[in-house]
Every structure is written in structure tokens, then in C-alpha cells.
Amino acid sequence: MTPSESVVYRVVPKCACSTIGQILYYSDHGRFYDGDIHDAREGLHKWAQPESQPIIERNVTSHGAFAFTAVRNPYARILSSFFDKICGIQRNGNRYRGNLVPMVMQTYGIEVGGADGQEPFDQIRSFRRFLLFARDTIRWRKPMDPDIHWSSMSGHISTFIVNGGRYDDIFWTERFDEGMKSVLDRIETPHPVDLGAMPRFNESAGHGPTRAHPVEDYFDDLSRHLVYEIYKRDFELFKYDPWDPGNRLPTGEIDLDEVHAKLGD
Template sequence: MNYNFSVSLKNKYIFCEVAKSGCSAVKKELWRQELMGVPLPEQFVKAHRNPHAPFEQHLLIKPFQLGQTGFNDLVRDPSVVKWAVVRNPYSRALSGYLDKVCRNEPQFRNLAPNIAKLRGTEAAEVDHATVTFEEYCTALSLFEDPRFFDPHWRPQYYHICGDIIPYSHIVKLETLNEERQNLSKILGLREMTFKEGSSHATGSNSKIHEYFNKNCRRIIHEVYKQDFEKFNYPTEL
């Protein structure tokens, strides 16, 4: 929770980041806006601009700093904007594969036991380079509880606590730039600009038909069924 939720008391909003849904670009811009007019040493700003740093180094307030009662009060306060950015489950799932599996990032360890179960072997014997996209999709379907997913492929509606937090705005990554002017007004910010990061970009939006067959589509639709329904994403590719 402390990593996913960020609070601005200055601008009265709670933002929930969703991995592989533009969170790095959004966090960088929110941090930039939060620091406007704040006299801080340049070396401090430079040292705290990494959106993937531990949450203690983030430049917005975290739930643990408010305490459970303080955070819950903000969640219930109708004047506080609660918002998140979500993404088409097909392209998000593919982005997770291309970034975390194909590049052998640490998050792959979350999935390796499921791959091993499919292969009848041990997780330590699973080589990331041999994992196909279809195998990855099947492994996602083996998680018995959404809590067990790594955040980079966890179902989004569960991740943002959609049944608990009364969200004011759910913005789709696909239309984020088109909505930035209106979103900026809602948040009381200057017009935001989002610069896509390059370190974790995968170009998955243009590779959907290259990787998805009928079985992959069926599995991802089933695993992320609630995301498709709650966020009104089409089931066709």
C-alpha cells in the first residue's frame, strides 16, 4: 500500500499507481508539480527523481506517514480527489512479459514457480529465455489469489482497491494525453505533461497481434475479466 498510494495534501488528491500503466511518467509529473515554488537544493531534487526508488524516497506523502486513521479520513473525504491510471489488460499483460520476463528482471521470480509447475520442474531450473508468451499467460492463470501476483501483472481493479476506495476518476492510459488538460484542472495543477520513460518501455501496443493467439486471448480475458468489465475495455484485440 505504501508504494502504490501517494497523497498530496497541498492539492488534495490520492493517486494509486498501477505498474505497467504509465506510472513512472505520471509520478515524475506529479512530483514536478508538487515541488513548484518550493525552495529545495538542486542536489536534493536530483537525488529524488527516480520513480522506481523505495517508497520512503518518494516526493509525495505515503499512507504510513498519515497513519491508518489519517489515511482513511482522506479516503472518506469527498473533497479529496481519488484517482488512478489503468491500461488495456491485453497490452499491459504483454508489456509485463516483454519487460519483466524477457529481460529477466527480479519480478520474474514471482512467476517462475508457476512456470515450473507447468513444466514439472523446479523454479530454479526455469530459464527466462525459454518462457513463451503463451506459457507466461498460462502461468498467470495459476495464481489462486490476486494478492500473490507481482504488481506488474496483478489485476488492476483489485490492485487499486476498487471495491473499497470511492474513486473520483479512473483515467485510461490510452487517452491520458487527451485528458491531461481536464485532469489538471480537476487536480488543481498546472497543465501536466507526461514524458514516457525509456528504461521499461516495451512497445507492446504495436505487438499485440504478433504475440496473441486465441488461447492467449482467452486466458488473459479470464484472468483480467474484472478489469475488462469495470474499466470498459473491449474484449476483442
């Protein structure tokens, strides 16, 4: 939440959260945060900061500010998680979550492009094996609990609702400018934001190997069924095509009443 309490944003990992965070920071301060917005300890209220929690809770439960989040095609999101978190070297210079990557490599036979993620490897085969791992974590919580970067968007989004919040907007990252403009047009900020002039803050860019194939090439028939098994509710609520990984755009409009009804239990 911005310190001015102009807007509340429920972060969903791998859904343009770095760019959105920087926009919110700019809207209150007239400048971008110098560094990764996820590292910022000032300039934004965050639930991870104990001093921010009562301020956010008061605003959310009273619906004092406009509340929104953003979603992404599940196929592109899980593929991005693989390249960033499994194959990539993180901004601290280490592998993600310490022994996670070696464990997945050993248990599931995944390759990650060598020590720096830049060596050639069979990306499609390794991704499909990672998909089995992601399914195991989500379905059976083995060999570990699901990570926030590949757990379902509906799971993230539901916590805001069950704790008393209500979304005023949920937009697609595939139509980012249109969606973010709709949010900014409906709130009053200390500093105006020119979306056309601002950069994209892709904090995962350059962390890992470059994707060598179109999205749809990574998903065979079994992979599509696994993705649908994992993200069925995401496809249904946020109106993405579950059977065509190459169709990144939504196929219908998000029904906010349906989202609140189905995720509010």
C-alpha cells in the same frame, strides 16, 4: 497523495504509474524526482510509508481531494508485465523477485532471452506459457499468489472503494494526455504542469528484450480465452474489446457509478 493534498492517485501497476507519479511530484515541487519515483521516500505521501497512512486515510474517507486512477488495455498490460518482470533485468541489476524467474522457467518451460534478456528466443511461445502461469496464480494462487503487476486492475481499484474512497475520474492510458489534462484541469496545484513539454517516465524501458511482434500476434484463440477468463471484469468495466488484441482503444465510456457499485462489495 501530494503533500499539498491537492490530489489522490490510486496506483495501478503497468498503467503509466511512473509518469503519473512524476507529474504529481512536479505539481507540488516544480521539479521532477531525480530517479525512479517508486523509490522516492520524500515529496509524496505513499501508503507504504507508515507516517503517510493516517494523512491519506483522513483525506480519502472525507473525500478531501480529487481522486483518480488510470487503466490500460489488459492485453497490452499482461504483455508488458511479461517483458518487464519475467524477461527483464530490474533496476537493481537482478531478476525480479529473486527465484521467481528460474521457477517459472523450470516449471512452465519459459525462455527469457538469456542472462541479460537480449538473446533471441521464441517470444510468442514463451509468453503464452507465461500466460498459463499468470492464470494459475490468479485462479488458484499456485504456485504462488498473483503478483501486483499482473493481478487485475479491478482488484487494485476496488481496495480504494471498499476502504471508503470514491473516484472522481478513471482514464485510459491509451488516451493519456487527454485523461491527465482532465485531472489537472480540475485541481489546484502549487506548480502548473505543461503536459506537452514533459517527458515520459517509462521505468521499465530497456530492462528486457524488445517486443518483436505486434500485440495481437502473441494471442491465439486459447490465449484470448485465458485473458478474458482472467480479466473479464477489467474488460467490462473499463470498456476494452476482449476479442481483438489489436484494438488497443476503448470501445465505450467508463461509467463511474457502475465501477463503484460493482467494485464496492
